[in-house]
Structures are given as C-alpha cells and as structure tokens.
Amino acid sequence: MDMVQSAVTAKKVSVSLSSMTAEQKNHALKLIADYLDNNREDIIRANEEDMQRSIKENLPEPLLKRLKFDSRKISDAVDGINSLINLPDPVGKKLMATELDDGLNLYKISCPIGVIGIIFESRPDALVQISALCLKSGNAVLLKGGREALETNRILTELIKKASAEAGIPTGWIHLVETREDVNRMLKLDKYIDLIIPRGSNEFVRYIMDNSRIPVLGHADGICHCYVDKDADIKMAVDIVNDSKTQYVAVCNATETLLVHSDIAGQFLPELKRKLNESSVELRGCEKTREIIDIAPASEEDWKTEYLDYILSIKIVGSADEAIYHINTYGSGHTDAIITGNREIAEKFMNLVDSGNVFWNCSTRFSDGFRYGFGAEVGISTNKIHARGPVGLDGLTIYKYKLIGSGHIVADYAAGRRKFTHKPLLTEE
Numbered sequence: 109m110d111m112v113q114s115a116v117t118a119k120k121v122s123v124s125l126s127s128m129t130a131e132q133k134n135h136a137l138k139l140i141a142d143y144l145d146n147n148r149e150d151i152i153r154a155n156e157e158d159m160q161r162s163i164k165e166n167l168p169e170p171l172l173k174r175l176k177f178d179s180r181k182i183s184d185a186v187d188g189i190n191s192l193i194n195l196p197d198p199v200g201k202k203l204m205a206t207e208l209d210d211g212l213n214l215y216k217i218s219c220p221i222g223v224i225g226i227i228f229e230s231r232p233d234a235l236v237q238i239s240a241l242c243l244k245s246g247n248a249v250l251l252k253g254g255r256e257a258l259e260t261n262r263i264l265t266e267l268i269k270k271a272s273a274e275a276g277i278p279t280g281w282i283h284l285v286e287t288r289e290d291v292n293r294m295l296k297l298d299k300y301i302d303l304i305i306p307r308g309s310n311e312f313v314r315y316i317m318d319n320s321r322i323p324v325l326g327h328a329d330g331i332c333h334c335y336v337d338k339d340a341d342i343k344m345a346v347d348i349v350n351d352s353k354t355q356y357v358a359v360c361n362a363t364e365t366l367l368v369h370s371d372i373a374g375q376f377l378p379e380l381k382r383k384l385n386e387s388s389v390e391l392r393g394c395e396k397t398r399e400i401i402d403i404a405p406a407s408e409e410d411w412k413t414e415y416l417d418y419i420l421s422i423k424i425v426g427s428a429d430e431a432i433y434h435i436n437t438y439g440s441g442h443t444d445a446i447i448t449g450n451r452e453i454a455e456k457f458m459n460l461v462d463s464g465n466v467f468w469n470c471s472t473r474f475s476d477g478f479r480y481g482f483g484a485e486v487g488i489s490t491n492k493i494h495a496r497g498p499v500g501l502d503g504l505t506i507y508k509y510k511l512i513g514s515g516h517i518v519a520d521y522a523a524g525r526r527k528f529t530h531k532p533l534l535t536e537e
Contacts, residue, residue: 111289111297112297117280118248118280118281125277125278133277134193135276137189137193138189138193140267141193144267147267151260152177154259155177158256159172159176170358171358174229174358174359177232177233184233188237189240191478195482198501205535212514213512213513213533214510219508221303221506224242224304224486226238226252227252227304228253228254234253236264241483245505248280249281251284252290252291253284255286255288269282295320295322297322302322303323304316304322305325306324307487330364332364332472333364333366333439334363334444334447335431335445336368336369339448339449339450340369345380346376346383348445355473357415357416364413364421365434365438366420367422367423368397368422368425369428370396377401381401381403384420390404391419393421394424397424432460435463440490442488443465443475445470464488464490465498475497475498476498477499480498483500486499
C-alpha cells in the first residue's frame with residue numbers, strides 16, 4: 109500500500125476507531141503487550157540485524173544506543189503499555205458543561221484528533237509507545253521510522269497489527285511507511301492527516317514545518333540546563349547534575365549545559381569534576397570555570413549544542429537572573445532545573461524560565477511521559493499551542509462542543525423573547 113492509500117485508509121478507519129470503548133482498546137493493548145513479551149527472540153534477532161548493518165555504516169554512537177532494542181527495553185515497553193491500560197480513557201470526557209437556557213445545554217467533550225503522522229529516528233521503543241498511545245486515544249497513525257531501524261520496526265508493526273486485529277480493532281488504523289519519499293508525500297496530505305509529530309534535529313523539524321500545511325507538534329533540540337544556585341547543597345547538586353548528564357546521555361532530556369553561581373563555583377566544580385570523571389565526561393567551560401578546574405574552553409557554539417554524548421559545557425554566572433537569561437537565550441524550551449535551598453529563588457526561576465518543564469532540586473531526566481504517569485509519550489513538545497511538555501494521552505485528544513436543546517431557535521433570543529442563563533453545570537451530570 110502506498111503513502112496516499114495508507115492515509116486514505118487511516119482516515120476512513122479513524123472514524124470507527126474513535127467510537128471504540130475503553131474496554132475494547134484496553135483489551136487490544138493487553139494483547140499487544142503479550143505479543144511483544146512472547147516474541148522477544150524474534151524482535152531481538154531483527155534488531156541485531158539492524159544494529160550490525162548500522163555499525164558497518166558507522167552510525168554515530170548515540171544513535172546506536174537509541175537503536176538497540178534488547179530484552180530490557182522490551183520489558184520497559186511492555187511495562188509502559190500495562191501502565192497505559194490502567195489510565196482513564198481520554199476520549200469522551202466532559203470537560204465543560206453550561207446551561208445556555210432552560211433545556212439548552214452545551215457540553216465540551218474530548219475526542220481523538222483523527223490521523224496522526226509521526227516521523228522519528230532510531231528508537232524502536234518510540235514506535236511501541238506512539239502506537240499504544242494513539243490506540244488508547246482513538247487515533248489512527250502513520251509511522252515513519254529511520255532506515256536504520258527498518259527490520260525492528262517491521263516486526264513490531266506486524267505484531268501490533270496482529271494483536272489489535274485479534275482484539276477486534278478495525279484493520280488499517282496503523283501503517284508503517286519506509287521511504288524518504290514517503291515523508292514528502294505525507295507532508296502534502298492535509299486532506300487526510302490531521303497532525304504531524306516530527307522527532308529529530310532542529311533542522312529536520314523546521315523542514316517539516318516549512319513544507320506542510322498540516323499542523324506540526326514540534327520537538328526539536330533538547331538543550332537542557334541545570335543551574336546550581338549559591339544556596340545549593342553541594343552533595344545534592346553533584347548527584348543531580350551527574351544523573352542529569354550521565355544516567356542516559358543519548359536522550360533529549362539529558363543536561364547539556366551547566367550554569368553555576370560564582371559564590372559556590374569554587375567548592376562545587378572540583379567535586380563535580382571528580383564525579384563526572386568516573387563516567388569520562390568531557391567538560392568544556394567558560395574562562396571563569398577554567399580558572400577553577402582544568403578543562404577545555406567552551407565556545408559560543410557550545411551553548412547552542414545538543415551533544416547527546418558524554419560532553420558538558422559549563423558557565424559561571426553572577427546571579428539567578430543571569431542564569432534565567434542564559435537559558436531563555438540559548439535553551440530550546442525543553443527542560444531546565446535549578447538546585448537551591450532558597451524557595452524564593454526557586455519559584456522565580458520556575459516562573460521565568462520559558463520552558464515546557466522546569467524543575468527544582470531534581471534531575472532533568474524526570475522529563476518523561478512515563479515518569480509523569482502518562483503511560484508513555486509520543487514526544488516532548490516545545491510548542492505553546494495545544495500541547496506542551498511530554499505529550500501523552502491528553503495531548504493526542506482535542507474536543508468538540510455538543511449542544512442539546514428541545515426546539516430552541518435563535519430568533520427567540522434575537523427578538524428578546526428568551527434570554528441566555530449561561531449557568532455552569534457540574535461536568536459529572
């Protein structure tokens with residue numbers, strides 16, 4: 109099936125998928141989790157084929173880490189699906205209820221977006237998360253994974269198709285598209301595709317936005333920061349920065365730039381360097397930083413770079429205001445954290461940093477749909493419209509207004525024979 113046929117089919121199926129009950133969708137998700145669990149060897153074999161080919165093609169190490177889909181990652185994917193099953197159905201929720209007049213009631217009801225096109229690189233686990241979220245939220249999905257994960261994506265898609273069909277979900281709700289040409293075709297199909305979610309470089313996301321009339325939920329770079337304030341506990345700060353940088357470097361919520369208040373830098377930076385040396389992290393610093401610890405110089409370009417590797421740039425600042433300004437200037441609006449014992453400074457930082465996720469005294473690695481209790485995520489949005497931060501079930505729904513009357517006509521209100529009451533109703537009604 110070519111790209112256009114896939115989109116047409118998905119659009120048609122999305123109508124019936126939107127009316128699936130929570131029980132039907134959860135049953136399908138349970139079968140998908142079972143299929144993945146029971147076919148580990150086949151999945152790992154397909155992934156190993158992708159890994160070996162990608163190693164020969166000199167795929168960068170961070171992408172190889174994302175590509176690997178071993179038994180542990182399969183278990184994580186299964187856990188994510190099971191967590192999703194336990195979440196409330198996001199479709200059909202009564203978000204607002206208003207009495208416009210006696211017997212004329214307006215309701216705002218959540219509903220699926222429709223057909224979602226998702227373009228992502230390297231990570232087979234993203235395919236599982238995305239398809240599970242789309243199914244639970246009643247959306248059909250077109251998936252374009254990277255060529256490097258071709259065999260893994262194929263077997264995962266086939267297992268998901270088999271499991272959902274067995275559960276009675278309409279066939280054609282999920283499609284895997286594989287060629288680069290398919291991406292350009294996808295961008296032109298605004299008649300059938302309601303939303304595109306690209307996951308990749310800033311340049312890639314910008315290309316998608318510039319070449320499609322379809323709304324784009326963009327997540328580009330993850331240039332995340334930790335700011336160690338003068339009132340930080342040094343041991344806590346070392347632990348948080350270490351986790352933010354090294355717990356898993358090849359992800360968008362890993363810290364790339366560290367900002368340190370000048371009053372604490374002399375005590376903190378040597379301790380941090382000793383800790384990061386254990387993971388062989390390459391440090392690059394501003395001139396003031398290099399007067400305290402012996403590291404390579406940082407350039408202007410370092411403040412703008414998402415490394416996805418064991419590299420950390422460090423800058424000493426004179427105040428929280430300077431840290432906030434730096435983050436709002438160079439950051440990508442993803443995730444930024446402050447480590448401090450000063451509540452007033454922390455609240456100021458969290459209010460003024462213009463990012464989808466702002467943290468106090470915890471690792472930037474917590475910026476994740478599963479860790480937030482969303483079950484999983486299709487990505488982290490740096491947009492300010494519709495959805496922001498980790499995009500889970502609620503971010504994959506929109507709403508419609510339902511108005512229920514009993515013969516009401518506008519002419520009565522225009523002539524003054526009737527008046528609106530606009531009385532809020534309980535949404536449980």
